[in-house]
Amino acid sequence: MIDMSNVTGIAEGKSLTAMGNKDHVDHLKDEGDIPLRHHERTGSNQTNNYSVLDFYEMDSPNPGAERQFGNTPKRFDNDPVSEGETSGDVTDDEQEHEVPISPANISNNIPSQHSPKDRDDTDVPLQFDEELGFSSITGSEFDIYGFKKSSSYHGISREEYDKWFLEYHKYTQKNRKKWHLLMKNNGLSILDNNTPKRFPPRSNKVKKMIRKGLPPEWRGSAWFFYAGGYEKLNKHVGVYEQIVRDTKNIQNKDTEVIERDLNRTFPDNKYFNDLLRLKPQTTEYGKNEGETQIIKALRRVLVAFAHYQPHIGYCQSLNFLAGLLLLFMEEEKAFWLLVILTERIIPNVHSADLEGVHTDQGVLMLCIKEYIPSLWSVIGRNYDGEALGEDAVISKLPPASLVTSSWFMSIFVTVLPVETALRVWDILWYEGSKTIFRISLTICKLCFEHPEFQDIRSRSIGSSETEQIELYQFMQNYPKTLQDCNLLISSCYKKIGGYGFGSLSQDEINQCRHYISKQRSKLQNKQLLSANLSREERNSLISSSLPASNQEDYSDVYEFHKPIMSGVRWNRNLSTKMKRKFSKKN
Amino acid sequence: MSSAEKTSVLRKYKIVFLGDQSAVGKTSLITRFMYDTFDDQYAATIGIDFLSKTMYLEDNKTIRLQLWDTAGQERFRSLIPSYIRDSHVAVVCYDITNRKSFQNLHKWIQDVKSERGEDVIIVIVGNKLDLNARRQVTSEEGEEYAKSVGASFSIETSTKANHNVKLLFKKIASSLPEFESTAQNNSSQSETVEINVEPSAPESSSCC
Numbered sequence: 001m002i003d004m005s006n007v008t009g010i011a012e013g014k015s016l017t018a019m020g021n022k023d024h025v026d027h028l029k030d031e032g033d034i035p036l037r038h039h040e041r042t043g044s045n046q047t048n049n050y051s052v053l054d055f056y057e058m059d060s061p062n063p064g065a066e067r068q069f070g071n072t073p074k075r076f077d078n079d080p081v082s083e084g085e086t087s088g089d090v091t092d093d094e095q096e097h098e099v100p101i102s103p104a105n106i107s108n109n110i111p112s113q114h115s116p117k118d119r120d121d122t123d124v125p126l127q128f129d130e131e132l133g134f135s136s137i138t139g140s141e142f143d144i145y146g147f148k149k150s151s152s153y154h155g156i157s158r159e160e161y162d163k164w165f166l167e168y169h170k171y172t173q174k175n176r177k178k179w180h181l182l183m184k185n186n187g188l189s190i191l192d193n194n195t196p197k198r199f200p201p202r203s204n205k206v207k208k209m210i211r212k213g214l215p216p217e218w219r220g221s222a223w224f225f226y227a228g229g230y231e232k233l234n235k236h237v238g239v240y241e242q243i244v245r246d247t248k249n250i251q252n253k254d255t256e257v258i259e260r261d262l263n264r265t266f267p268d269n270k271y272f273n274d275l276l277r278l279k280p281q282t283t284e285y286g287k288n289e290g291e292t293q294i295i296k297a298l299r300r301v302l303v304a305f306a307h308y309q310p311h312i313g314y315c316q317s318l319n320f321l322a323g324l325l326l327l328f329m330e331e332e333k334a335f336w337l338l339v340i341l342t343e344r345i346i347p348n349v350h351s352a353d354l355e356g357v358h359t360d361q362g363v364l365m366l367c368i369k370e371y372i373p374s375l376w377s378v379i380g381r382n383y384d385g386e387a388l389g390e391d392a393v394i395s396k397l398p399p400a401s402l403v404t405s406s407w408f409m410s411i412f413v414t415v416l417p418v419e420t421a422l423r424v425w426d427i428l429w430y431e432g433s434k435t436i437f438r439i440s441l442t443i444c445k446l447c448f449e450h451p452e453f454q455d456i457r458s459r460s461i462g463s464s465e466t467e468q469i470e471l472y473q474f475m476q477n478y479p480k481t482l483q484d485c486n487l488l489i490s491s492c493y494k495k496i497g498g499y500g501f502g503s504l505s506q507d508e509i510n511q512c513r514h515y516i517s518k519q520r521s522k523l524q525n526k527q528l529l530s531a532n533l534s535r536e537e538r539n540s541l542i543s544s545s546l547p548a549s550n551q552e553d554y555s556d557v558y559e560f561h562k563p564i565m566s567g568v569r570w571n572r573n574l575s576t577k578m579k580r581k582f583s584k585k586n
Numbered sequence: 587m588s589s590a591e592k593t594s595v596l597r598k599y600k601i602v603f604l605g606d607q608s609a610v611g612k613t614s615l616i617t618r619f620m621y622d623t624f625d626d627q628y629a630a631t632i633g634i635d636f637l638s639k640t641m642y643l644e645d646n647k648t649i650r651l652q653l654w655d656t657a658g659q660e661r662f663r664s665l666i667p668s669y670i671r672d673s674h675v676a677v678v679c680y681d682i683t684n685r686k687s688f689q690n691l692h693k694w695i696q697d698v699k700s701e702r703g704e705d706v707i708i709v710i711v712g713n714k715l716d717l718n719a720r721r722q723v724t725s726e727e728g729e730e731y732a733k734s735v736g737a738s739f740s741i742e743t744s745t746k747a748n749h750n751v752k753l754l755f756k757k758i759a760s761s762l763p764e765f766e767s768t769a770q771n772n773s774s775q776s777e778t779v780e781i782n783v784e785p786s787a788p789e790s791s792s793c794c
Contacts, residue, residue: 257659260609267627275626316659317632352661399668406633414629469600469652473636 137169138162144216145327146271147418154417154480164483168419171486176215182206199225202430210430211489213423220328223429224337232336240332243304254306254314261302262295265319271327272298297331298323305338312342315350317409324413324425337429341411345433349408355520360408361401362394362516363509364440371441371501375448378457378471394519399468403476407440412479420485427489434509438501442492447478596640599762602654602669604694605679606687609658611713612679614745616653619755624746631657634669643759651755663697670701675709675758682712682742685722688731695735707761708737711754715744 141158143149149161183190186200199222200206214222224230266272271294301322306314321341325334342349348356369376379400380388388398411428412421428435447453456470482488493502603612613628613635620639635655642648654669656662670676676698680687691710698706710732712723725742732740738761743750 257607260607261630263627264609264630267625267629273627315661316630316657319630320632354661354664357665402634402665402668403636405665410632414632469598469636470638473638473652476636 137165142270142276143418145418145422146269147266148268148270148276151268154483156417156483161483168485172213172215175212178212179209179215179218182209195221197221197225202226207430210426211493213485213489214426216422219422219426220325220333223325223425224329224333227337227340227429229333229336229340232340233333236336240304240335243307244300247303247307250303250307255303257316258299258302258306258314258319261314261316261319262299265295265298265323269327272323294323294326297326297334301326301331301335301338304335308339309342311352312350313352315352315354315409317406318342318350320410320413324421345428346408346411346436355517357405357408358397358520359513359517360436361397361405362520363512364404364408364437365397365401366512366516367437367441367504367509368444371504372445372448375444378448381468394516395523400472400475403472404440404444407443407479408436411436412439415479416488417480417483417485420482420488423485423489432506434504434506437509438492438504439488441501441504442488443479443482444475446482446488446491447475450474450478453478596648596650598638598650598652599675600652600654600673601675601677601758602656602673603677603679604656604670604698605658605711606681606684606690606694607658607660610679610681610684610687611743611745612658613655615677615679615711615713615743615751615754616655618745618748618751620653622748624748631655633657633662633665641755641759649759649762651759663693670698670706673702673706674762675707676702677709677711677754677758678737679711679713680723680728681714682723682728683714683717683720688712688723688727691731692735704736707758708735709754709758710735710737710740712740712742713745715742715749716747 137144141149143161143165149165150156150158180190182200182205183196188196188198188200190196195218210222210226263273268276270276271292274292298319302314302318305318305322306312312318318338322334322338325337329337346356346360348354349360350356365376365380369380377387379398381398382388382396388396407415412424415421416424424435424439427439453471453474456474459470492500494500603616605612613631614624616635616637617628618624620637634657636652637655638650638652640648640650654673656669657665676694678691678694678698680691682688695708698708710728712725712728728740728742739757741750741754741757743754745751
């Protein structure tokens with residue numbers, strides 16, 4: 001992680017907090033209890049079982065309680081080990097855990113913090129706290145996270161960035177003060193501008209503050225805290241370290257793809273791409289062949305993850321997710337947040353069959369249909385420009401979902417400008433997956449209202465796919481222009497002016513996921529069931545299972561059961577005949 | 587077919603870029619063509635990127651190329667058919683320094699053919715010609731393979747050295763017009779589509 005505030009969580013006191021437990025548990029339940037076939041988790045048969053190690057696991061009598069260990073950050077290469085304790089004193093922690101500590105007590109127990117020694121970046125410009133940092137940023141070609149400010153990809157120049165940053169910096173400063181006050185009011189004082197390890201319990205006030213944005217230097221810590229990272233970590237003490245050891249020299253299909261993607265992860269960030277800061281006078285960087293510490297950590301996290309979640313393995317886009325996390329926290333925490341994300345927040349989106357992509361895109365499309373019908377009338381069409389029927393989204397996502405899929409897979413990383421994506425992440429880890437849907441809807445709405453979109457639309461409505469593609473292209477590029485994070489966030493949550501998707505609840509999303517998932521698995525089962533039948537019989541079976549209105553053009557955008565469809569289209573007569581035959585059989 | 591058309595409507599062509607796993611150079615090819623730039627590293631493509639560029643041809647003709655840049659990882663192939671659908675040209679790429687990416691060409695071509703039959707122009711591109719010394723696939727092999735699968739042509743390019751990229755797109759453009767009549771006639775397409783009824787049954791489900 002980047003040493004952003006000169007203090008990284010290396011050594012924490014063995015402390016704990018029981019704050020905000022109830023809220024937290026409820027929240028987790030929100031995401032975790034989705035009773036879907038496709039979203040279901042059964043832990044042991046889906047993840048590699050590290051139960052041998054789990055003798056460390058301490059199931060607490062109060063499962064919602066937050067516990068923190070002093071031994072979380074570790075490096076597993078040959079770097080000098082951080083100054084932190086090498087191993088947590090489990091027993092002590094457990095004993096302490098029995099005694100809930102009130103926030104007031106916690107404030108006296110601020111973890112000591114040290115700078116990590118294992119980073120090679122001596123030129124970290126990240127001094128957020130004072131004006132000093134500000135001037136070093138305005139003078140740099142990189143932003144506070146190490147990304148190049150000017151980006152042809154996002155169509156922004158360095159000057160434009162600085163102009164925006166000047167304003168936004170003021171906002172951040174003001175916000176930072178509010179956060180410090182909030183912490184203080186919750187008995188969580190912050191010494192020497194250290195990064196706090198604990199945050200106030202969930203409340204409307206905190207939610208509001210999160211939506212306003214976290215101080216950049218607190219992000220990693222707060223994300224981890226609110227996402228339930230400590231519960232996960234404390235149940236799996238030493239597991240990450242063990243996996244890293246186990247996977248140190250393995251080579252397989254996943255590692256092959258991972259290797260190819262390492263250098264393709266944020267090539268515009270100086271912590272990832274040494275070449276960016278390779279100045280003549282600092283040739284020492286040449287020594288490690290362009291591989292930065294963070295790339296090494298990224299490799300370990302991705303390889304470990306692929307090993308731990310074999311049903312996912314490695315999926316492109318995980319590199320961006322893990323990469324961004326690594327900018328804000330040490331690798332063990334990044335690993336567990338990645339696990340939390342893929343298990344609980346967007347399950348199956350990265351799995352081998354990408355089933356979660358199909359499900360969540362179906363949900364998003366239904367949401368667009370429901371909440372932005374005017375947009376749906378434009379994009380709710382198939383490739384031939386025909387409007388999609390009622391049930392179509394289950395099996396036949398409109399092509400616009402090709403654009404929105406990557407919003408989910410990489411949770412807006414590389415989709416939105418960096419700071420905007422980070423603001424979404426602040427909310428995501430606190431509020432869960434509904435955030436992705438709400439933000440997606442907001443982007444869609446803003447995009448739809450853009451004059452250029454309307455212009456393209458007026459030229460392309462009802463016409464062929466090649467015309468529609470211009471629309472998708474605009475939709476794809478539009479988020480990149482959303483440098484104004486506050487515009488996006490406030491548009492998402494404001495209640496006036498017909499805007500605002502803050503009322504779209506997690507329940508609604510879960511129900512919708514359940515519905516789509518069920519319908520899809522029904523169709524899939526039908527397909528499987530018919531695997532032993534002849535082609536004609538299978539055709540008839542499938543077509544008989546479809547709503548009549550959809551039979552004609554039932555070709556799945558996502559290749560759901562495309563082969564069968566070719567048959568149906570090829571000879572509808574035959575299929576009708578077989579359908580009749582089949583219904584007789586039945 | 588060759589008669590100069592009135593270009594009141596800008597004719598658009600969809601070109602989909604396919605190719606193995608990561609880093610054969612699909613994004614790099616497109617970027618070189620679009621912006622005439624080259625970076626040593628491109629961010630991995632997730633899902634799909636849409637780009638388009640208007641091309642001015644000889645005889646005063648303009649066409650608009652819609653380029654679909656796709657993710658190379660195996661699992662994204664489940665999304666690919668929809669990319670390929672209705673595409674006029676499929677540019678299937680490999681890396682001349684990576685034999686495996688060459689050997690996997692057939693997978694992509696199979697996908698193209700099962701979706702589009704013979705109704706599509708297939709172009710084979712061997713990229714990274716600047717790394718000629720590390721070559722693992724000879725030019726002859728490339729050409730031979732292209733012939734064997736009925737590709738319109740094959741070409742070796744270097745996006746880094748800006749070699750043959752313009753030529754590639756020129757050749758694509760010049761092979762397009764023959765296409766016009768069939769491209770519009772989508773309804774006939776289903777008759778030529780290869781019937782493929784292999785069930786893509788999900789392994790995880792159990793049937794009872």
